[in-house]
Amino acid sequence: xxxxxQSPRYKVAKRGQDVAxxxxxxxxxxxxxxxQQALGQGPEFLTYFQNEAQLDKSGLPSDRFFAxxxxxxxxxxxxxxxxxxxxxxxxxxxxxxxxxxxGNTIYFGxxxxxxxx
Amino acid sequence: ELKxxxxxxxxxxxxxxNYTIYCNYSTTSDRxxxxxQDPGKSxxxxxxxxxxGAVKQxxxxxxxxxTKARLSTLHITAAVHDLSATYFCAVDMPYTNKLIFGxxxxxxxxx
Numbered sequence: 001x002x003x004x005x006q007s008p009r010y011k012v013a014k015r016g017q018d019v020a021x022x023x024x025x026x027x028x029x030x031x032x033x034x035x036q037q038a039l040g041q042g043p044e045f046l047t048y049f050q051n052e053a054q055l056d057k058s059g060l061p062s063d064r065f066f067a068x069x070x071x072x073x074x075x076x077x078x079x080x081x082x083x084x085x086x087x088x089x090x091x092x093x094x095x096x097x098x099x100x101x102x103g104n105t106i107y108f109g110x111x112x113x114x115x116x117x
Numbered sequence: 118e119l120k121x122x123x124x125x126x127x128x129x130x131x132x133x134x135n136y137t138i139y140c141n142y143s144t145t146s147d148r149x150x151x152x153x154q155d156p157g158k159s160x161x162x163x164x165x166x167x168x169x170g171a172v173k174q175x176x177x178x179x180x181x182x183x184t185k186a187r188l189s190t191l192h193i194t195a196a197v198h199d200l201s202a203t204y205f206c207a208v209d210m211p212y213t214n215k216l217i218f219g220x221x222x223x224x225x226x227x228x
Binding site for chain 1: 121150152158159161162165205217218220221
């Protein structure tokens with residue numbers, strides 16, 4: 001596709017429910033990132049994939065958060081037993097080359113807006 | 118811990134005026150990014166600044182980087198309403214693949 005695509009765009013979950021958020025990166029992009037953006041804040045790093053390898057998951061806030069990218073393209077962020085503090089926009093981003101150490105452009109999706117009630 | 122601070126957090130300005138948004142960061146990094154975000158939309162990449170003294174311009178926006186001062190600026194020239202958005206700076210966390218974002222500057226350009 002032309003850009004990074006995320007689904008669902010909006011999700012309302014009851015507290016304790018599991019959710020899965022999908023990201024379709026730009027075709028051929030090696031790097032994939034997940035960020036969490038709370039209302040009125042800047043995005044915060046969650047995790048990074050280089051192809052199918054999850055090289056950094058240091059930003060995942062708890063063991064309820066799990067991300068995968070099994071074939072090196074589509075990625076899923078799963079949140080188990082959702083809590084109200086999980087309410088945020090979850091942004092996926094991709095870039096053509098490995099990481100952003102070379103300063104290459106990182107393209108963001110429009111995000112999945114999660115509200116936990 | 119790398120911290121990124123932007124100021125002002127909110128900026129209301131009139132069309133035709135000039136203003137500057139500042140981005141300070143706390144530890145050494147040689148790469149700084151500026152993004153624009155419209156309400157409910159994705160982050161749009163504006164500039165990638167890779168070295169000390171780097172200056173880039175696109176339309177009415179100009180960004181610069183001073184790595185010694187750990188400061189980047191985003192200068193707006195002769196603002197127009199279409200520039201109204203939230204602007205974020207972000208800095209590479211050294212030796213990682215993380216971007217550390219500032220809290221953003223909400224820019225409102227009044228006619």
